[in-house]
Amino acid sequence: MNEILEQALLFDFYGELLTEHQKEIYEQFVLEDLSLGEIAKETGISRQGVYDLIKRCNKILQEYEEKLHLVEKFLKIKSKVHQIDSILNDYQETDSRKMAEEIRKISGEIIEEL
């Protein structure tokens, strides 16, 4: 996964555990795609200050994921639900029994994740 997507996912899951100030800066960097210089200018913090804050946020969010693994879990479930969707899209009346079996297998795997 590319770094920005990973940061966006981590922020989506654990962002509420950052302080308001951290959230505000991190959101501008990760979701609004502003540069360090732009954020520095807008917030009145030094460019180095913004850099340090983002680095610190990355570390905090990654530590939550290392402990809780919830992003990892969600991505697994998402991929399995997409598998179900793809089976349904390839659906042919004649294969319905096989389709039901395949979906049942995947839904069982999802339940195990939950």
Add this chain to the structure above:
Amino acid sequence: MNEILEQALLFDFYGELLTEHQKEIYEQFVLEDLSLGEIAKETGISRQGVYDLIKRCNKILQEYEEKLHLVEKFLKIKSKVHQIDSILNDYQETDSRKMAEEIRKISGEIIEEL
């Protein structure tokens, strides 16, 4: 949801964010179903100390859930996957098109949660 089940779920999701000491005591109370007196005796903490620690852990775990809502999200997904399973169990060859439609609807709802 009854209180012990809720505590067990919260502990399952956010328990790793407690300290080792908190985890150890809380686990004995919630998962192993020991009484305050039994935990006090086993750990050498006073009964009141055990009570306070468990109350504090409840508060910490509930605060994580209030911020992240991940237990709530997982329960919704779980219920929907069980719906898919139940549709598959009622499966009749003649109804396969309808079955596929129903499952597609639910899997779409799950994707929206993710």
